[in-house]
Amino acid sequence: MLEVKNLTFKVNENGVERSIVKDISFTVENGEMLVITGPNGGGKSTLAKVLMGIEKADAGQIILDGEDISGYDIDHRAKAGIGFAFQQPPRFKGMTVDRLLSLAAGEPLPEQVACRMLSSVGLCAKEYLKREIDGTLSGGEMKRIEIATVLAKSHKLCIFDEPEAGIDLWSFSMLIQQFERIHEKKDQMLILISHQERIIRMADRIMVIDDGRIKNIGPREEVLPTLLKEEPSCTCMDQQA
Numbered sequence: 302m303l304e305v306k307n308l309t310f311k312v313n314e315n316g317v318e319r320s321i322v323k324d325i326s327f328t329v330e331n332g333e334m335l336v337i338t339g340p341n342g343g344g345k346s347t348l349a350k351v352l353m354g355i356e357k358a359d360a361g362q363i364i365l366d367g368e369d370i371s372g373y374d375i376d377h378r379a380k381a382g383i384g385f386a387f388q389q390p391p392r393f394k395g396m397t398v399d400r401l402l403s404l405a406a407g408e409p410l411p412e413q414v415a416c417r418m419l420s421s422v423g424l425c426a427k428e429y430l431k432r433e434i435d436g437t438l439s440g441g442e443m444k445r446i447e448i449a450t451v452l453a454k455s456h457k458l459c460i461f462d463e464p465e466a467g468i469d470l471w472s473f474s475m476l477i478q479q480f481e482r483i484h485e486k487k488d489q490m491l492i493l494i495s496h497q498e499r500i501i502r503m504a505d506r507i508m509v510i511d512d513g514r515i516k517n518i519g520p521r522e523e524v525l526p527t528l529l530k531e532e533p534s535c536t537c538m539d540q541q542a
C-alpha cells in the first residue's frame with residue numbers, strides 16, 4: 302500500500318516562492334490502479350516526480366508498504382520498489398536498447414525475452430535491440446522503449462506519466478492491453494497520469510488535481526461522470542462578447 306501524507310512541493314521563481322503541490326494526501330491499495338488527471342499545469346507530473354524522488358518534497362511523508370521512503374533518493378526509491386516512466390523520456394548516448402532492458406530487468410535478458418518486451422509495446426523488436434538510445438530514435442519510439450523498461454520488472458508501484466503521449470493508435474492499444482494485464486494480476490500498484498479517456502476508464506479510482514490540490518478523488522463510477530460534464534474555466538471569450 303502507498304500512503305501519501307500532506308505532500309508539499311514549492312519552487313522559487315525569481316525570489317518568489319510558489320507552491321506546485323499543495324498538501325496532498327491519498328492512498329493506493331495493493332493491486333489498485335489510480336489514474337490522476339486534471340487540467341494542464343495542475344501539478345500532476347510534479348507530484349509524480351516528488352513520489353519518485355526526482356524532486357524533493359518540502360513537507361509530507363511517503364510510505365510504501367509501511368516503509369517511510371520520504372528521505373530516500375531516486376535510486377533508493379527504485380530499490381524500494383518504484384518504477385517510473387517519464388512524460389519525456391531521457392536519452393542515454395552509448396547505451397543500446399537491449400542493454401537498457403537488461404539493466405531495467407536487473408538481469409541479462411535472452412534476445413527472445415527482450416524482443417517480447419519490445420513487441421508488447423508495439424515495437425518490431427529485432428531491429429531495435431542494438432539501436433542506441435540517442436537522438437536518432439523518434440519520440441514515440443523512445444517513449445515505448447521507456448515503458449518497456451518499466452514493464453521489464455515487477456515493481457510494488459509503477460508510475461506512468463502520460464503513457465499515451467506521442468504513441469500511435471496501434472501501439473496505444475498494445476499498451477492498454479499491457480496495463481490491463483498488470484491490473485488483472487493485482488500484484489502491482491499502478492499510478493497512471495493521463496488525459497486519455499480510454500486510460501481514465503480503466504481506473505479503479507480517479508484523482509483530479511487542479512492548481513496543486515486534489516479537487517476530487519473517488520471510484521471511477523463517481524468521478525468519471527463529473528469529468529465528462531466539466532465546463533472550461535476560462536471566461537475571457539464570454540467577457541469579450
Ligand SMILES: Nc1ncnc2c1ncn2[C@@H]1O[C@H](COP(=O)(O)OP(=O)(O)OP(=O)(O)O)[C@@H](O)[C@H]1O
Nearest residue numbers: 312313314321339340341342343344345346347348
Ligand atoms: N521546477 C519548476 N520551476 C518552476 N515552475 C515549475 C517547476 N516545475 C513545475 N513548474 C510549474 O508547475 C506547474 C505544474 O506543472 P506540472 O508539469 O506538474 O503540471 P501537469 O499537471 O503535469 O501538466 P500537464 O497536464 O500539462 O502535463 C506548471 O505551471 C509548471 O510550469
